[in-house]
Amino acid sequence: MSDRIDRMGRLLVVVVGVLVAALVGWLLFVEYVTNIADLLGILLVILVAGVGLRLASGFAGSKFPQYNVAEVGVEGPITRDGGGSKPIPTGPVGATADEIVDQVEQADDDPAVDALLVHLNTPGGEVVPSDDIRNAVEAFDGPTVAYATDVCASGGYWIASGCDELWARDLSVVGSIGVIGSRPNLADLAERLGVSYEQFTAGEYKDAGTPLKQIEPEEREYLQSIIDDLYGKFVGRVSEGRELTEGEIRETEARVYLGDDAAEMGLVDSLGTKEAVKDRLEEELGEEVTVREFEPQRGPLARVGMGARTVAYAFGAGLASRIDADGLGFEFRT
Template identity: 65%
Template sequence: MNASGIGRLAVSLLGALLAVAVGYVLFFELPTTGVELVGVLLVIATGLIGLRIAGRLAGSAFTTYNVAQVAVEGPISRDGGGGRLPSGPTTTPTDDIVEQIEAADADETVEGLLMKLNTPGGEVVPSDDIRKAVVEFDGPTIAYATDVCGSGGYWIASGCDELFAREASLVGSIGVIGSRVNAADLAERAGLSYERFAAGKYKDAGVPLREMEEDERAYLQGLIDDFYGQFVERVAEGRELSEETIRATEARVYVGEEALELGLVDSLGTREDAKDRLGEVLDLDPDVREFEPDRGMMARLSVGSASVAYAFGAGIASVVGDSDREIDVRL
């Protein structure tokens, strides 16, 4: 046991002993009810509480970790609601993930960042916010994929120094898809008509209650092309690959071994392998602390419930337009 560990143990034991002493005086030596058994139980309870409090204080005073881990699990969204898909789980809000990365960066004991990625993707700007926080982290950053690292997850991974994946991990999905519901025929059969009240030619482009004009289709396709161009550019820059190589993947997902051959990942391995690699880069024995926001039990249970099948059709989800949200765009 190193000096830091001995110090933590000493503080914890001292705190427990002091708590027991206080509890003995309050509940046993000077009993108010005369029932000594109750006093003894209260002494024990007080000691346990003291041990817990002292342990926390010791953990703060004698930190042993030098690597932070932050996880991105499930569909990525600003509020953690899982997006518009009805099967999407409640996940960690993007702002909370960014906050944990920034907290790790501000922690003087943290020298490296380990990013756990198990996500099919999510909204465009939130994914980019996480990537930006990773890029700005002052130290080496290594990501490892578990089940899925697609679209928005890969967007984030491209900002890390290295990416590990399992042999059977699904990696990639570097592409964009746009969709809208065409309810024009249904509205006509129901006797409904669409009347336009808008300022600006393309303000209601994509409204489902009428057929789309060709110039509107070209306009919306242009937005999707812009998203795709940004995605390709970021991945090419972060992975040091040509844009032609990225476009040649055709937005497909690859198992880990194929992704390694294409240069989409750096190594095949588990979390331990990624941690050991980070230790090599830092030239130290890595001790990892998981940085995560305070969440309720139900939120913890729901994280990770997204199915692998979702990764094939989902990805970075965003909405083009204003509050009516007719056009759904995913990378």
Template identity: 60%
Template sequence: MSDGDDVGRLLIVLGGVLVSAVLGAVFFLVVPGSLADLLGVVLTLSVVVLGARGASRLADSMFPDYNAAEVAVEGPITRDGSTPGPLPGSMGATADDVVERIERADEDEAADALLVKLDTPGGAVVPSDDIRRAAADFDGPTVAYATDVCASGGYWIASGCDELWARRGSIVGSIGVIGSRVNVSELADELGVSYERFAAGKYKDAGTPLKELSADEREYLQGLIDGFYDDFVERVAEGRGMDPEAIRDTEARVYLGEDAHELGLVDDIGDRDGVEDRVGDLLDAEVSVREFEPERGLADRLRGGVAAVAYAFGAGVAGVVGDDERGFRLRF
């Protein structure tokens, strides 16, 4: 950014503050003479703050001081940000918000490159794929980098970027699928609870926890898992430019960053400065990064960090096949 841009930004911000101060004084101090002076001062300062924020945004749009955008994906990925399971109410990555930020960065003429910060064990299947598609559609270089955890759905997202970087101690991988169900049929028998089936379709209640699985139901559910796994492997192999068999050979294990690099699951090892240097090489310019944040309140952006780390070892991308009462859960 040139010195002229610096001066232009400063003038816009100072102008916005001055105009806001004058308007606040006129409306809240001069005109309503009956108002208490203290209330007038508070309202004036509020208008000044709002004016300064507006002026700052205007200055950013007219004289951007960045050429790369950063979008973070943190915590388990769901559609609405809520995390089901043992820690209900904790917050994860809201897929729609992440996609909106990536698309906003793509539309921003100043953002020539995209950094995707990944600290996630995965999450719901379709929301994770929405984020991956948005990153893949970004018009410019895209570099994903793992901090603590880039597992399962997080790795799926990374496969849509041009490169993936990790720290030596990052947890990377978990390219696999798991299906699970709670079987309480014996407990139901002991309690005198019986299960009566009223369903249209042979497999409508496959996986319900109140009855034992039949052999053909097991085969049906395993088929779902195999299908999801094949799709997962093909997507990752295509995005990473790897042999699908090499992906299968990982057997859904997680690896430390350095080991993942040796296996070809990660392009390079480095910290945030190294990632920025790489983006600078791709742009052939000095890099300045702006983080694109969700357009919502701070409370809604709180992440369930402890839940994310614990969930990482559970194999990532979680989706429910069918209704909640059916009991069968499928996760990538």
């Protein structure tokens, strides 16, 4: 009954808005401006009516929302800024972690939204941005369901563990609960080219992981300890969110599994299409579900920049990015 009233209310607001705009246009451009050709007046009336339709539709949409579930997508590598701080993109450009967090918070603040659907198609990415998204999802006031399509690995699974349920397809690739630290070793190449590395640092491990010198045993131990600590936190997050023991999670050995195998192991709650997920949300909410996709709000310059990085990756920058674009340092990824 309330849904029918909402539809009638939206229709009434739109009709009234169009009639008012058309009347204003007629008075301004036909009735009182006699020196303007009738045709031009009619065109201007139509233009004003169109503007009125758009404004009235927006107002009606805000007053009588047609959705009760928000969908937020996490697609491509998870990064803080979409790879924008690096001269070479690290992968296909999707929404940045900060944008995704903002979308989740907008959905949480929207009085029309009763549940959150997190669409995951990501191989993982940076550790802290993944945790930021997970925290935002976990803080959402209402049911949260993660839905994996092609890939839900590593940082993607980190995020999924903060949701109430995780759904996947039977052929989805799920898992990779692990952490990797990487550095290119250019020491031999530098030696052949006659390039030497001179150290000017304060602190014994300040240049640990620098690619222009061979890594020392104590440096390797130090960096591995960071990897182990991050892995322990990852396992703890998943154990808490998925109600699995830490031993069960470590036994996966950071492998990936197809959806049906992941479901048998308890890494996934249910298998099904997006329609099945919507049916589950309808069961949870006790009413018909309409999903609205929340997207990043970007200005023209930001859209151009993201588009340029996408084109750069498509032309082969992804291959080049396998070498640390900063030229220094040790990179941690989930």
